[in-house]
Amino acid sequence: MSVTAAKGFQASGIAAGIKENGNPDLALVVNTGPRLAAAGVFTSNRVKAAPVLWSEQVLKGGQVSAVILNSGGANACTGPKGFQDTHATAEKVADVLGHNAAEVAVASTGLIGLLLPMGKLLPGVETAAAQLSEHGGEKAAIAIKTTDSVHKTSVVTKDGWTVGGMAKGAGMLAPGLATMLVVLTTDADLEADVLDKALRAATKVTFDRVDSDGCMSTNDTVLLLASGASEVTPEYEEFAAAVHTVCDDLGQQLIRDAEGASKDIEVEVVNAATEDDAVEVGRSIARNNLLKCAIHGEDPNWGRVLSAIGTTAAAFEPDQLNVAINGVWVCKNGGVGEDRDKVDMRYREVRITADLAAGNESAVIWTNDLTADYVHENSAYSS
């Protein structure tokens, strides 16, 4: 279903030969209208891939007729030639579909620092266009995978309208978005500024709070396209809730597929003075390598949680901190709490609750454990 669950969209996914192993590597998503409204959110990394620089410009117009996405190469740190390649890809899509290149978004994912094989990619655009289908969403989702073990899609259908989408991402997951490409589509009849508001509200508390390994990508792209084909204009709150649900679902799928992970960890920070404090503390806990190793070893090592909290500027008193692991308050008032042997860590899901005793705000950050498999996978990625 994916990006073609909503009416007014076609998609395809093919193997253009960008990946040497012959796996699918090129996806095309086309908005057949009647509306071409769109919004986008991009990586906050200052080193941005060529397709991000291109698509940021495209999105300023608030209209996107097509999105072309490739795996097998990030086209990041590739200089003027890389940008020319992105531009040529958009022109090729526009040429084949009879669109305007200024309304064609481009997204790429894969290794940084390599030019794309344009001699394969450009003919691939023709093949992808020829295979466009209202049932092509799954194939598109498959074609954007890199180290993902599964493809990720999500759909919410409401009263006469739908929001659906696809995502890829398994490593380099950190805020300012996770390393990922996401395309969401809807047949709701909405203007670009409404899409933008709903998308930013949703990503701020979903993708932005997934922090697998603290590494921020050069290529993160989240697009939301509206075709208006349902001829329904939902209330903003209802629409925003649907976008949030799809983003949240895709974000959960990303963290569950994180490279090498054996534990999914929900870091919940409660009773913070501000939401920003809660997020800062949550991220600090989620990024603590020693803690992530301990969780891998099924060791409820709450001292590492406290040492992570202590590095933040959040409001708290060290002797008022409480920490629960899987519901057992192993740390109370900054010291030893309930018996750590009561903590059952046999299951994949782990919840760490940090009570700052400083207010009423809260936030959840999603992360995973640090494993030897993560090291192996990322030691060998480009070789």
Place this chain on the structure above:
Amino acid sequence: MSVTAAKGFQASGIAAGIKENGNPDLALVVNTGPRLAAAGVFTSNRVKAAPVLWSEQVLKGGQVSAVILNSGGANACTGPKGFQDTHATAEKVADVLGHNAAEVAVASTGLIGLLLPMGKLLPGVETAAAQLSEHGGEKAAIAIKTTDSVHKTSVVTKDGWTVGGMAKGAGMLAPGLATMLVVLTTDADLEADVLDKALRAATKVTFDRVDSDGCMSTNDTVLLLASGASEVTPEYEEFAAAVHTVCDDLGQQLIRDAEGASKDIEVEVVNAATEDDAVEVGRSIARNNLLKCAIHGEDPNWGRVLSAIGTTAAAFEPDQLNVAINGVWVCKNGGVGEDRDKVDMRYREVRITADLAAGNESAVIWTNDLTADYVHENSAYSS
């Protein structure tokens, strides 16, 4: 030689039974004067262990007659009882030696969140005092080891005076100091304020720039004690240089003994607008798990260096960045540079040079690779 290389110091290291495996776990360093001047630098973690809270108070007086250090337990997050235990330890040392407890510094290292076995520690103080010797520096250095594979000492002797020291630390190494205990001694005849100035200047560019795993400890302590026994008062610059040399040497020993590491990585940031920019960029590179895995895999993955630089607020233009790995400029002007196959990564030492092309300042951060051995060691530490 360690802490007893300088005249006017005695030390010992014994097995008090704090560690269940029977290894040495209690060290005592005594300044026999005539001067008792001292300076200290402590963790900037807001969650501070009881001995840190105690020793910070002791150091405010500028006089330290003895330092008692235990491994086998950090006495962090142990509440009022933990602080009472630290106090009792200092009182015991003072009682046995005929000193003033307000001049006895305490340092602990080991697992967070466990009370120390005072029934073993206090009798151990008597044993340690009985074994004090002008040749006890090595034994003291051995007794403070936790996961360290070797003990660490360093000595610089100048014209009639000496600076020597010992250090422990192998994980949780990050600025605001590395996780470590360090005791430096000198027989130079200097006031506490001079010691403080020289110690802060040295730690800022040595221990503070060692970043093994980004995790900041609750127990970091660096002390510098002066006995005045040489009756020589060196020039400040000469003394500061000697302290720097010893700190730098010990810092290098710490990073070379980092848990599970197979590569020692020197991250050199050059042509930064400010020294702070250089340090920020260096730390971001040093903490990038994906890059650390790539280095482990002997993969000169410079894209991960650029993506780490891009997350900082330092002054630079993405298309002017240059990166060398082991002297090969694999990234030029933000894009592909020399052939990455020219990079020889067979050796343990790896140098990453990031040229920000934004000024004339520079800094070096020391780190290591991320390995499966690190994961294994830190998955099983407390169990």
